[in-house]
Amino acid sequence: MEDNAIIQLYWARDEGAIAASEKKYGGYCGAIARNIVGDRQTAEECVNDTWLRAWDTMPPQKPSKLAAFLGRITRNLSFDRYRQSHADRRGNGVFGEVLDELAECVSGDEGPETEWERRELAEAIDGFLRQLPKDRRRLFVRRYWYGERVSDIAAECGMTSSAVSTALGRMRDSLRRYLSERGFAL
Amino acid sequence: MFDVLGDMDDTFIMEARKGTVYHAPMRNMLRGVAAACALVLVSVGAVWGIRTWSGTGSDAVGTDTLPLLSWKGNTGEFVTRPVVTYGGAYYEILNMGDKASPNRYGLPDKLTSDMVGEQIAEVRADSGDVFTLYQYTAYADVNQMAVYIASRDGAGEKGKKTYSFALFCNYLRENTALYDTAQKMFGIIGVYGADDITRVEIGDSVLDSREDIARFYDLLCTSDAMGEDGYQDNVFFKMSEKQQQALSIELADTAMEVCITTKHGFRACGLTYEPKIQYVGWACNHYRLSEPLV
Numbered sequence: 001m002e003d004n005a006i007i008q009l010y011w012a013r014d015e016g017a018i019a020a021s022e023k024k025y026g027g028y029c030g031a032i033a034r035n036i037v038g039d040r041q042t043a044e045e046c047v048n049d050t051w052l053r054a055w056d057t058m059p060p061q062k063p064s065k066l067a068a069f070l071g072r073i074t075r076n077l078s079f080d081r082y083r084q085s086h087a088d089r090r091g092n093g094v095f096g097e098v099l100d101e102l103a104e105c106v107s108g109d110e111g112p113e114t115e116w117e118r119r120e121l122a123e124a125i126d127g128f129l130r131q132l133p134k135d136r137r138r139l140f141v142r143r144y145w146y147g148e149r150v151s152d153i154a155a156e157c158g159m160t161s162s163a164v165s166t167a168l169g170r171m172r173d174s175l176r177r178y179l180s181e182r183g184f185a186l
Numbered sequence: 187m188f189d190v191l192g193d194m195d196d197t198f199i200m201e202a203r204k205g206t207v208y209h210a211p212m213r214n215m216l217r218g219v220a221a222a223c224a225l226v227l228v229s230v231g232a233v234w235g236i237r238t239w240s241g242t243g244s245d246a247v248g249t250d251t252l253p254l255l256s257w258k259g260n261t262g263e264f265v266t267r268p269v270v271t272y273g274g275a276y277y278e279i280l281n282m283g284d285k286a287s288p289n290r291y292g293l294p295d296k297l298t299s300d301m302v303g304e305q306i307a308e309v310r311a312d313s314g315d316v317f318t319l320y321q322y323t324a325y326a327d328v329n330q331m332a333v334y335i336a337s338r339d340g341a342g343e344k345g346k347k348t349y350s351f352a353l354f355c356n357y358l359r360e361n362t363a364l365y366d367t368a369q370k371m372f373g374i375i376g377v378y379g380a381d382d383i384t385r386v387e388i389g390d391s392v393l394d395s396r397e398d399i400a401r402f403y404d405l406l407c408t409s410d411a412m413g414e415d416g417y418q419d420n421v422f423f424k425m426s427e428k429q430q431q432a433l434s435i436e437l438a439d440t441a442m443e444v445c446i447t448t449k450h451g452f453r454a455c456g457l458t459y460e461p462k463i464q465y466v467g468w469a470c471n472h473y474r475l476s477e478p479l480v
Contacts, residue, residue: 028203067203068196075192102187122193129198133331133373135273141202144191157274158358163307163319167273174329 010058035147330376389442
């Protein structure tokens with residue numbers, strides 16, 4: 001089913017929207033959730049919650065890219081779950097490695113304090129990503145948005161794991177410099 | 187940080203989705219890429235050599251047993267080059283014995299140990315040879331993917347490593363309908379705006395003023411981009427075979443090589459301008475311009 005048709009189902013308050021979302025994006029959202037929370041059962045719960053959250057937000061929202069919209073909901077829900085279960089420890093499991101790597105890009109644990117600061121930072125990160133070659137940008141997004149394992153990224157991109165790690169390390173360094181030059185001292 | 191990254195542009199999220207990666211090259215695709223590599227890397231004069239490959243016997247690209255880039259060099263002899271894949275793209279290993287080859291791209295003809303940067307990958311050519319890829323230190327901090335250094339273990343005397351430049355040829359691609367925008371191709375050579383270019387050569391003409399270079403850059407960036415399929419459909423639409431052949435020959439005879447020198451000193455000479463139809467070819471991409479380049 002086309003994305004627009006699925007969105008119309010949501011807007012028409014037709015419960016078929018959830019079945020259609022599950023059918024088309026269940027695997028996609030499930031993979032995102034599994035990358036973050038680790039276990040299958042929690043991941044399934046996150047995916048089910050995704051459809052409910054989508055139901056609550058459409059209408060009024062009408063996303064232009066449904067996959068990104070649903071994926072983002074899954075990612076946020078999964079990250080919330082991860083934080084709840086890892087409140088007192090970091091660097092745990094594959095996803096913990098992702099967080100540790102990202103922590104290198106900022107000087108402290110504190111995130112942006114206001115919504116405005118967060119938006120400014122997000123825009124700066126978009127600016128950084130926009131200047132990267134597409135292949136490099138995809139590596140970055142797959143690791144730090146989708147939370148994928150380095151070995152999985154390497155296998156799909158025809159690279160060695162060490163090459164992926166090296167490329168990611170360089171991009172993290174570049175991001176840190178890029179943000180620093182723009183006055184982001186987080 | 188992970189939380190804030192969640193807000194990134196949808197376009198980047200979609201672009202990185204699984205299932206959109208390029209697949210491993212098939213042998214017939216490699217042939218096409220080899221031709222594309224040659225188009226990128228050799229002069230217009232040498233390109234005519236490509237047209238004769240199909241009838242030149244076992245030394246030519248096109249045989250199933252020769253998975254290497256092969257082209258007729260200035261000497262008239264067919265030479266072969268290993269082609270390796272890295273990061274979703276093909277790279278040709280330059281012949282450092284031919285000094286004119288690296289010099290043509292603004293690169294030194296001798297590689298010293300201080301030029302060999304961080305190791306980035308081990309890659310296997312179809313020939314079975316394993317190459318190690320390194321950063322080229324002069325470009326290590328440049329956001330580019332056009333130039334790396336490759337070494338093959340045991341290739342030199344007494345098993346020593348030998349180093350060569352590895353230059354971007356083209357992306358791995360099975361679908362000839364696909365193409366890359368001019369902006370993306372510029373990005374490969376580290377150009378993200380007209381200010382990153384210091385000189386453009388189009389045939390015998392040289393553009394070196396900021397104004398002319400900016401016009402060149404803008405013309406390409408605002409062109410209609412297309413792949414091989416789109417080019418064939420647009421240029422040869424409803425022509426008889428004879429007419430197609432005649433036009434092909436005319437385009438080839440009037441084509442002009444375009445070389446771009448970047449502010450980092452790299453000279454990319456893989457572009458071909460076809461003034462008769464106002465198209466620029468770059469790897470397997472074609473750009474229809476809104477007005478003549480020169």
